[in-house]
Amino acid sequence: MTSMERILTTASHREPDRVPLLLLPTLHGARELGLTIEHYFSKAEHVVKGQLRMLERYGHDCVCGYFHVALEAEAWGGCTIFREDGPPNAGPPPLTAEAIASLQPPRIADQPGLRRVLEAQGALRRAVGDAVPVLGAVISPFSLPVLQLGFEGYLDLMFDRPELMQRLMEVNSAFCLEWANAQVAAGAHAISYVDPLASSLLVDPALYRRFGNPVAKKVIAAIAAPTAVHLASGPCLALLEDLIDTGTGMVGVGEEDLATVKEACRGRITVVGNLNGIRMRSWDEAATLAAVKGAIDAAASGGGFILSDQHGEIPWQVPETTLTVLADAVREYGRYPLTGGRG
């Protein structure tokens, strides 16, 4: 099977030849090319080269055409702070609540950073065709305000000024949809709808149902490609029915019991996760094998499962040797039919 066939089969809740692996080392390409992270992300061709080298090295089942979160903050007037040992971070929030009434969504074509992402996705698609999924990503309209206003400013807005909150959801939805579909047009096969604030760990589910879920349903329905809702390490179980209700086909799983999540999702939505990237930094070979086996045992039976990390990004501090062991372990231990009636 090709990677695409493997993923489409498991997403149909059937067992492919082996458990698919969505390995998301968005930063490690810089190390592959001997570049700083800032230089790496400055040109689309670097990211393309980095992703293709890693695809060859690990033999996983995707290429990641997404750069980093701060680019979306830049589109709204924010800035990016680069560091040598981790993901670029968004600087101070660029908006205030007072700006929302007259706020207009930025045009994708006017954003050099976002255009670089589209350029990379186009080149990746030309390189891998339809054999390997090219992944894109958007920050959800409900989670984007953390970058726009800061977390405190956003919570204040949600509680104190619901009319402005509603307006912000509309503006953000327009941007999010244009950004997602621009990625699809450029070459992305699927879009990760990154919505950490949907997690009940962060926001009262009543608020998510009032503001976040309606826009998720609207935007996801209009994205011209399959989507995965990803809560970026946040637990999903408490809101699972709401997430399924968005119409998405996959859900990223955070730090929670994978077997329980899989049972709740079985036959309804594909589970993506949930290796702990923070702990992965210090895994030796035995710990890596144990983590891979544990996840496969917990969730792989019957398909509907893709092995990945919890956050949607492998930390820079995770060594390449660990990723190699991880990828080899999936090929060795994730072959269907699973031995010993596992799962």
Place this chain on the structure above:
Amino acid sequence: MVTSCYSGNAADYLDSSPVLLLESALVGMDRLAVQRIHADSGLSPLSFCEQVIAPTLSVIGEKWDRGELSLSHVYMSGRLCEEFMEEVLGGRSAAAQERRRVALAVLEDYHLLGKRLVGFVLKGAGIPYLDYGTVDVHELVRRVQRDGVRILLISALMLPSALKVREVRDALDQLGLECRIVVGGAPFRLDPALHREVGADLSCDTASQVLSALARLREGES
């Protein structure tokens, strides 16, 4: 990791307990009820802070830790308590047990919510602290030395920021400064061994656990 110095279990309080009543008012965002519970308690504002607000924020923090409440509840509860204290105490501070100099900082990051939550708890307990905002390692160490800080609270959301705590620890040690470090934030929750790796003395899973951490350091138990 530390646990709260107050019971995080609401069942430990009687139904009519001001702590339970206040918890319900805060989670329900009922400002008027906060005033009413204070009036009905018969406590002075300072005593109300110490005997009701601090344990209530602890109960709410522990419920968040157990997945029973969301961070938005924790934030709004802290904000309402802060507003109440501003109103009834003005510039005065509640009675503080803490005599050592405490500072609160975020390392090289603009994710400030965790710091704000810790600030709510410290204010609720009447503990004065220096708010350093977002600083880099060099500036943080310089201020700790300048201000004679004995307990440094560091909030981190991103893994690289969490790892920077090691540089702070090493720099403080090289200067021979006796300053204890207490950390909190997502990377430390996701990897309970991380705080030891970076040389922190204690790690808190919730903002409200900072009171217990201060108590433990005071007693020399850590």
